[in-house]
Amino acid sequence: AIDLGTTTLVGTIINLNTGMDVAVDARVNPQTSYGDDVISRLRLCREDEKGLSRLQRVIIGAINDIIDKLASEARIRREDIYEVVLAGNTTMQQIACGIDPSALGEIPFVPAFTRALELSASEMGLEINAHGRVYVFPQIGGFVGGDTVAGLVASRMALSDETILFVDIGTNGEIVLKHGARLMAASVAAGPAFEGARISCGMRATAGAIEKVIINDDLSCNVIGNTRPVGLCGSGLIDLVAELRRTGLVESSGHICAASELPADAPAAIKRRLIENEGQGAFVIAGKSESASGQPLLLTQKDVREMQLANGAIRSGINILLKMAGINCTRIDSVLLAGGFGNFIRRNHARRIGLLPPVPSEKIRFIGNASLMGARRAILSVAEKEFAEKMAHDVRHIDLSLSPEFQAEFSDAIVFPEEEPHG
Numbered sequence: 001a002i003d004l005g006t007t008t009l010v011g012t013i014i015n016l017n018t019g020m021d022v023a024v025d026a027r028v029n030p031q032t033s034y035g036d037d038v039i040s041r042l043r044l045c046r047e048d049e050k051g052l053s054r055l056q057r058v059i060i061g062a063i064n065d066i067i068d069k070l071a072s073e074a075r076i077r078r079e080d081i082y083e084v085v086l087a088g089n090t091t092m093q094q095i096a097c098g099i100d101p102s103a104l105g106e107i108p109f110v111p112a113f114t115r116a117l118e119l120s121a122s123e124m125g126l127e128i129n130a131h132g133r134v135y136v137f138p139q140i141g142g143f144v145g146g147d148t149v150a151g152l153v154a155s156r157m158a159l160s161d162e163t164i165l166f167v168d169i170g171t172n173g174e175i176v177l178k179h180g181a182r183l184m185a186a187s188v189a190a191g192p193a194f195e196g197a198r199i200s201c202g203m204r205a206t207a208g209a210i211e212k213v214i215i216n217d218d219l220s221c222n223v224i225g226n227t228r229p230v231g232l233c234g235s236g237l238i239d240l241v242a243e244l245r246r247t248g249l250v251e252s253s254g255h256i257c258a259a260s261e262l263p264a265d266a267p268a269a270i271k272r273r274l275i276e277n278e279g280q281g282a283f284v285i286a287g288k289s290e291s292a293s294g295q296p297l298l299l300t301q302k303d304v305r306e307m308q309l310a311n312g313a314i315r316s317g318i319n320i321l322l323k324m325a326g327i328n329c330t331r332i333d334s335v336l337l338a339g340g341f342g343n344f345i346r347r348n349h350a351r352r353i354g355l356l357p358p359v360p361s362e363k364i365r366f367i368g369n370a371s372l373m374g375a376r377r378a379i380l381s382v383a384e385k386e387f388a389e390k391m392a393h394d395v396r397h398i399d400l401s402l403s404p405e406f407q408a409e410f411s412d413a414i415v416f417p418e419e420e421p422h423g
Contacts, residue, residue, distance in 0.1 A: 001375035002063055003147065004088025004096060005029060006038055006171035007195040008204070010372050011066040013074050013081070014379055021376075023073035025066050028204065030058045031095075036192045037171055038091040038143065042105040045095070055095045060125045063096075067127060081128040084121060087137045087375040089172045089187070090145035097124070097136060109142040109399060114392060116385065135378060138389055141397030143187035148174040150374025152391040153384055155336050155367055158183060162333035165318065167356070168370060169194055169234075169339040173314045176395065177321040179331070183391075184321050186398040188313040193306045194234040194339075201285070201297040203231035208292055210285065211344055213239035215247055218269035219285065228292040232285065232299070235344035240299060241307055242349035244283065245416055249274065252416045254304045256281030277301075311355050312414030317400055318357060319409050324398065329357035338370035351421035354413065358421050 003010040010026040034055060035041050044051035063084075071078045086096060090111045094101040097119065099112045121132035137146025148168065157164045157178050166176040173190035176183060196202035196209075203209050208230030212222035221236070223229050232240065244250040249257050249270065258281055259274040273284040280301040291297050322328060335356060337345065347364045350356040356364060367373070377384040400406045 001085045001372060001379050002066065002087070003150075003369055003372040003375060004059070004086055004092040005147075005371075006089065006092060007032060007036065007192050007197065009062055009066065010369060011063070011070060012372065012376065013070040013076075014376060015074075016380070019380055023070045025069045025073075027062065027066065030062050031055055032197070033058075036197045037189065038089065039105070039189065041095065042091060042101055045100060046102045046105055052095065052098065052100055056098050059092075059096050064125075064127045078127050079129050082132050083135065083379060084126055084128060084132065085135045085137070085375040085378045087146045087150035087371045087378075089147055089174075090139050090143055091172075093136055093139065093146050104143065107401075109401070111139045111141060111145070114139050114141070116389060116392075135385065137375070137378070138392035140185055140392050140395050142399050142401075143172060143189075144174060144185045144395075144397055147371035148176060148185055148187075148395075149388050149392050150372075150378070151338050151370035152176065152183075152374070152395070153377050153388050154370040154373035155338075157336060158391060158394065160334075163327065163331050164334045164336060165321075165332050165357070166336045166338065166370075167314065167318065169314065169337070169345075169355075171195060171197075173310075173317065175314070175317045175321060177318075177325055179325040179327060182325065183395040184324060184398050185395045186317050186321060186400050188317040188400060190310040190313045191306065193310040194237070196231065196233050196237075198306045199232060199237060199303045200300050201231040202237070202303075203233055205233040205235065205344065209233035210236040210240075210297075212236060212346075213243055213285075215243040215270065217267045219273065221285070228290065229286050229297060230292045231297065235346075237299075237303075237307060238345055238349050238353060238355065240283075240285065241304060242346070242352040244299075245352055246420070249283065250304060250416070252418050254301075254308050254414070254416065256283060256299075256301050256304060307353075308414040308416075311353055312410050315354050315357075315413040316406060316409035319413065320400060320403055320405055321398065322357075323405070329359055332357065332359050332363065335359060335364045336370075337364060337366050338368065348421055352417065354415075354417045358417070358419075
């Protein structure tokens with residue numbers, strides 16, 4: 001089972017006798033060298049006649065590398081693998097299948113297929129059993145693709161009587177709202193900030209990444225692997241900005257305050273961390289003597305702006321779906337938070353920066369990599385594949401690019417909330 005993320009690929013190999021994962025592997029999607037979001041890859045396919053074949057070649061190569069590693073760890077031959085299930089957004093799935101995604105780059109953003117595809121692994125170039133098959137998840141519409149359908153399969157939210165908000169935070173952010181009998185889904189171009197890209201000291205959540213930040217009299221961090229920090233991953237970025245908001249070091253506009261703008265009783269250690277970088281404010285996360293590289297790790301004004309764009313895209317999508325359903329956030333019974341790093345986000349911090357609506361913390365549940373979980377279910381049961389088809393058919397796709405309200409909502413959503421979250 002493969003989660004085809006725009007930034008990250010995750011694969012697991014499953015023993016059908018036990019239903020258990022035998023091995024798991026994750027790595028950066030090599031297509032990022034051609035652009036770190038789907039728009040840049042669509043542009044390559046449209047403008048370069050060899051663009052599609054290049055992108056397909058590198059993604060198939062990466063999946064084969066994952067297959068190699070998983071087979072080795074499971075101590076089996078690649079020939080003993082008979083099925084691969086792929087779940088990703090529409091652009092990623094179509095590129096992997098060698099299907100030109102150019103139509104997704106222009107109105108009305110129509111995917112090449114909506115029903116699931118079943119293809120020959122050997123014809124796709126996947127190195128499993130010569131007669132092996134590939135199942136590609138059905139797609140809902142626009143940029144709401146197989147990963148969202150897989151998330152619906154994994155979460156079972158459609159079977160609940162509650163009002164549920166599903167949010168998958170990634171480079172391509174997907175949002176699904178269930179209210180009554182209605183299911184609505186939208187996609188937003190959040191960008192890769194939450195996955196560590198476009199942030200000056202950003203990185204994936206691997207050894208050396210700061211994944212948790214607390215500010216009291218001074219700043220303290222948790223670093224993955226308990227080593228000197230190399231950079232800041234998505235959960236650490238959310239923590240840091242939320243803490244800077246709480247302590248007044250970052251204004252609701254996103255402006256990083258200068259030391260001279262802070263109250264006289266602000267801790268001296270915090271004041272020393274506020275510096276000027278390229279004519280703008282910046283915050284020193286780790287000094288030269290503290291970091292693994294010997295260079296300071298900074299949160300710059302540009303970093304905060306990148307985060308505001310990602311944050312605002314997701315929150316504006318949530319707001320529009322709530323308005324279309326005729327409800328506000330007080331009617332939400334549960335928020336299901338999915339995505340590669342969802343389990344590491346502090347709920348109060350996600351609410352403080354406005355990434356999630358101001359619902360009580362106990363209503364927010366982490367469900368991990370729902371795309372991969374749904375792909376696993378599809379491998380284990382034909383009934384799950386049938387359920388995936390039903391979900392793709394039943395969900396109403398909301399194209400936010402055609403919404404007259406989106407720009408106004410987005411402009412409001414990039415501003416951090418003034419009030420502290422409660423509950």
